[in-house]
Amino acid sequence: MSFSEAxxxxxxxxxxxxxxxxxxxxxxxxxxxxxxxxxxxxAVVLATDALLVALGYGKPESYRERRELLGKLExxxxxxxxxxxxxxxxxxxxxxxxxxxxxxxxGADEVAEELEKVERYVGDVExxxxxERSAHVERAKA
Numbered sequence: 734m735s736f737s738e739a740x741x742x743x744x745x746x747x748x749x750x751x752x753x754x755x756x757x758x759x760x761x762x763x764x765x766x767x768x769x770x771x772x773x774x775x776a777v778v779l780a781t782d783a784l785l786v787a788l789g790y791g792k793p794e795s796y797r798e799r800r801e802l803l804g805k806l807e808x809x810x811x812x813x814x815x816x817x818x819x820x821x822x823x824x825x826x827x828x829x830x831x832x833x834x835x836x837x838x839x840g841a842d843e844v845a846e847e848l849e850k851v852e853r854y855v856g857d858v859e860x861x862x863x864x865e866r867s868a869h870v871e872r873a874k875a
Contacts, residue, residue, distance in 0.1 A: 734783075736783045736786070736787045736862055739779050739780070739782065739783035739786075740779075740780065740783055740855065740858070740859055742779050743775075743776040743777075743779040743780040743783070743855050743858075744776070744855060746772045746773070746775045746776040746779065747772070747773065747776045747848060747851055747852055747855065749772050750768075750769040750770075750772035750773045750776070750844075750848055750851075751769070751845075751848060753765045753766070753768045753769035753772065754766065754769045754841055754844055754845050754848070757769070757841055758841055763837060766833065766837070766839060766840070766841060766844050767833065767834050767837055769833075769844050769848070770828075770829040770830070770832075770833025770834040770839065770844055770847070771829070771830070771833075771834045773825070773829045773833075773844075773847060773848050773851045774825060774826065774829040774830040774833075774834065776851050776855055777822060777825045777826070777829070777851055777854055777855075778799070780854060780855045780858040781793075781799050781803065781818075781822055781858070782799070783858065783862075784806075784818075784858045784861060784862060785799070785802050785803075785806070787862045787865070787866075788806065788861075788862070788865060790802045790805070790806065796826065799822065800819060800822065800823065803818050803819035803822055804819050806818070807819055813861055816857050816861075818854070818857070818858075821850070821854055822854075824850075825847065825850065825851060825854065828843075828847050829844075829847050829851070833847065
């Protein structure tokens, strides 16, 4: 799967998660919030995998490997480290996957807030890859 395909899927997962929250606000079906959380978490995982593959780190096989590779990326690229992707990855995993999906402990407003953070994360991933690709093209021209 290409970077753009993976990001398209990540954005689609965010869109579907937002719909689940909207539907929850109408029918109060608690499973909708759990589904929204899991779709939000999926978006983070898809974006993270796309980032790591696009930057040459390969596709991780576990959450642990994702965290380790994000840490390596941050050590190698201080400009990316400032974005705190590794910490943000871990936070979304805790809030969306554990608290939201498994525990069912997040309300609609909390889920909506987490999804905003997911959108910022996916957007940052897009910008990083675009910036890295532009820098690569500039180096090739030089």
